[in-house]
Amino acid sequence: MKKLFVILTLTIGLIGCGSKVEEPKDQVIKKGSVSVKEVQKAEKDKNIVLMDTRSYDEYNGWDLDGKGINGHIPGAVNYPTSAIKDGDIEKALERKGIVAGNEIILYGKESKTMAAALIEKGYTVSIFDGGVDKWAEDSLSFEKLKKYETIVPVSWVKDLLEGKKVNHYDGRPVKVFNVGWGEKGKPHKEGHIPGSYWMHTGWVEEGPLWNRVDDVRIKAEMERQGITTNTLVLIYGDPLAATRFGVIAKYAGVEDVRMINGGLKGWKDAGYPVETEMKTPKPAKEFGAEVPQNPEIIIDLPEAVELLKAEDGDLISIRSWREYLGKVSGYDYIKPRGRIEGAKWGMAGSDPWHLEDYRGMDQFHMRPYTEIQKMWEGLKINSKNHLAFYCGTGWRASEVWFYAQAMGLQRISVYDGGWKEWSETKETQKKVLKGEPKVLNEESFMN
Template identity: 85%
Template structure:
């Protein structure tokens, strides 16, 4: 490993019982480069972190440069250089398990910018000469998000809509939906991806429980929006709302539904044009199948209770810690507080309207999947079990479902009724817990 020593003089104020004294102290920071063999050796050192500074999409597996590379160096964490501007650097590093004293090897794009940022934070930094291209030349393996094609980059969407040839597309008809809560589509009229349509979640879910509407209404709504079982449906907007519509459409039988990673923010950050004209999709006469085609994707109250009684089934609470403890209900229209007895906490965010624990620092991209996997492992969530995600009424749980399916999990659902239905239903409203558990995620359901 070649290293260049840089001497940085720091002025440190020492406060004592007498007058303040300023002491000059030298900090040695190592900067340099490293080759393939050095990276391979470093992978065995727990104190060394390998960091991929490319985009979330490239880390997931998308070959955006056309060089035949899908994924990242095994064991590498992902911190795009472009994400430095999106939030607190210290917080971002903490989420990746990087602590003071770690050495960091970086590769990817704009590595000089990332190097300077990390050095400023006091880390020992090396740059991998040649990066992923050199790794590929040596015929070494890569890792990737198992179903990365279901979480699509904005550049792929733009090329697709412009009629260019793109990978992971079979020529079927395409519809893009901007999803949120507004019957008249005010957010859409302000700005949207050209050619996309507005989808109000209130058209596919209804109060008072905010479960999905009945199957006939779902079918009719999809037909009104010009969607058949064979339509490629791309969704963006409020990520939770988009996922809520997406899983209901998937439950109905739409074969191919994908989330646009980063949504409108990523689209605008890329400098792509926006549109304000409200367009109405042309309806279709027939959806193409009876609804639902995939009933297992959404479980209702009886199945949720059944899962809690089994050895290989779990309800995963995608709610804030305060909601899980019962300190708040989280919603002005949900009065009861607490958690479902026997459920496991899957983390979520700071409140019902945020999902920071599952998103990148910009709050619109999917969080690097390796971080989600580690988070679940730390929470004792067994990905081999049948996992049914729930939240207050389904939005947060739906977004996490999409990430879980992209990660390759097979036995996953959402519990549609969530905390609102469970806590307001006579048969289950007393099957709740409050307060901090003695051992997190080891509580049992008691009949």
């Protein structure tokens, strides 16, 4: 017992220090290993949880080992071993619906390291012998994020920029943008992915409502940044800001816009080099189409009102619980408090600047999509409806839109004006509610 305690202490200590962790000995596994048949039986046992300890990207569908394996074993939750260092293990398990008394079956390269951490918390753990390789060998099916190629791994970006052959790339011109606030690009000067350009969100949105700029200016900005409809645009930085720009680029007509999963943190964690030199992209002579090519991606106040009246439409509030209840406005430049009458709450995070409910524990990766799906089911959000996400002024809503399109949802939009526009417009400013609803997400919009 003393020997087991020493092994566990060393393992957890190494994880906390961020050092390279050696695989612990088999003695930390309480239940040994299990077979394919046992994994299949476990799918019907609610007390047993199958856990994929590989990266977020592999779980989504990326074949990072070149073995032709895309996705995860059906029913598995995702908790990368690398994410142990990013936050409270018990909180991470709670987000995945794992409770005391659950038995956990692990698979993935570093499952023994994860097992040590879970056993220390009191869980009964076993390892699926062979993992995804054995599953594929037996010709069993996998599940994946429907449009996983829109959320790209940092390793894929590095290979692409180095001219290596990569999957899901058709040879079109590439531009990488580090997106945030600040015309002079201070965050970019402090270090960025080599070859990437700075994008200030103030070039595509403006006050006082902080809606997108007009279509003529959007087109001009795309051309100034060297972007055409045929450019592959890769975005990273502050995920809220990056996706705000990404949604506007998609609205304009850029065919291929993708988010770098993990962003600069993921890039650095992988040990990849950064640069500090500021570079200006060569302008494009012509964007290649009139703007907008995809007007349905962004809706304005009149469309938001109509959506609230529609039987197959929902306006989804991507704001913190305190904002939703009307206890705070969330912003120093927005005075009114409350929520849009008839809108549903889609969860968000702790405040206007965070989106914990939609991200992995490190706050830079997309949260496993299966968890988002379950969260929406619990909130009575029907993904078959036309969903328009809104927040204060569009940033949080844009990030959720990006994840929803990766999940394969077809009818999704961002309500650009959000709470600021709704609460400050004469025609709608009284169509608001405050306080805790009698039944969550069953309020109606009164004509």
